[in-house]
Amino acid sequence: MTQKCTSPIIEGLPPQNSPTAILVDVRTGNHPDEGYDRVVFDFRDNTSTPGFSVSYVDQIIEDPSGNPLPMLPGAKLLVSMRWAAAHENGNTTVPPGDLDLRPGLARIKQVKRAGDFEGVLTFGIAVDPAGDPAPFRAYALSGSRLVIDVAHVGQSPWYCGEVFFGDQQKIVNNIDPPVTAVERRLIKPAVAGAALQELFKGPNEAERERGLVFVDSHATGFADLRVSQWKVAHVRLLGPISSDGSSVITIATEIIPTLKQFPTVDWVKIYDEDGKTGQPDGPVDSIPEQLEP
Structure with missing residues (x-):
């Protein structure tokens, strides 16, 4: 039986945002009192929040090459943001370290950019363990942030x-x-x-x-x-x-x-x-x- 709260989440995927949502920061955090690890994608305040989908996949694929993305072991969450970008005028808009975070949290082991092409921005998240996908949730917060929470073992935060x-x-x-x-x-x-x-x-x-x-x-x-x-x-x-x-x-x-x-x-x-x-x-x-x- 599929574990609850592991089904795909799809929110607000518009045909086109105007202007494109510009990513400026990626960060992670451990919230032991609440029972989850968190990933936050921060977008510039004066741009729109993108639509997004988050789902477990067998493998993260690089866009546009189509090659498998090398990542740390773990179940793989694919985060796809439509009409979003981590670059502007040919320059990356996030610190270089944000493109491959390895926080070593209880659940979240890696957050890595998989694609930034034609208005589709994708990241892969390696979630421990590989054989038992952890419950997760995803939602927009305060208009310019995409939040993904992954539940700790034995916890039911929602x-x-x-x-x-x-x-x-x-x-x-x-x-x-x-x-x-x-x-x-x-x-x-x-x-x-x-x-x-x-x-x-x-x-x-x-x-x-x-x-x-x-x-x-x-x-x-x-x-x-x-x-x-x-x-x-x-x-x-x-x-x-x-x-x-x-x-x-x-x-x-x-x-x-x-x-x-x-x-x-x-x-x-x-x-x-x-x-x-x-x-x-x-x-x-x-x-x-x-x-x-």
């Missing part, structure tokens, strides 16, 4: 959860349930709220290519999420929600399993913007009238 999106193939073929789960790293301790935030972000580029969609039923957001001592999750949807007459899928079809994955939730009650739902009392799932077929 919650490895799921979000359920509509699956167009299942919807067309009337397969129940018409949703498919995808992995998400959820910030503790408010993991239920983090899961709904990820739901409203929608599927990433690779998930959209698989036919996954966010069926929003015209909801513009959510509010007042709480979980009672009786394991009932309550959430209010914002906006002029409507099922559009669908008897197959609405936003409720996605929200209910997304919240029920947590051991503190057995039932889900969804309210409209005015705080109304079909069955407000008792241990039973409930949706507002607008989401009925």
Whole structure:
């Protein structure tokens, strides 16, 4: 079974950034109290933050040569940043030592540039050990930094959860349930709220290519999420929600399993913007009238 929180992360890959994001610094750090090693890619403040993908691969390949990149032993994380560069006007924009860092941390052994060509900037990260890829997360921070955290052995710095999106193939073929789960790293301790935030972000580029969609039923957001001592999750949807007459899928079809994955939730009650739902009392799932077929 694949270890949780090792699936690829893809965020904000635009067709083109303007201007190109210029890398100025690469640094690493050990965070034992939080339970992870960290790599930070710093970009110049007056340029845009690039879209990025981070995934485990069998081998890091140099771009544009196509040759294997010599690296220290370890599992290999490929970091690909689109419409980004570590050079400008023919000159490298980061200190030379940043192109091949060897910090010798508990997990991160090496961070090495693999390519800087035609707006695609790539780095390889060697993660110890080679045979057991460590859980990781990646995200943009403060608008000009890309952060990658790799969990220490035996640590769970974030919650490895799921979000359920509509699956167009299942919807067309009337397969129940018409949703498919995808992995998400959820910030503790408010993991239920983090899961709904990820739901409203929608599927990433690779998930959209698989036919996954966010069926929003015209909801513009959510509010007042709480979980009672009786394991009932309550959430209010914002906006002029409507099922559009669908008897197959609405936003409720996605929200209910997304919240029920947590051991503190057995039932889900969804309210409209005015705080109304079909069955407000008792241990039973409930949706507002607008989401009925």
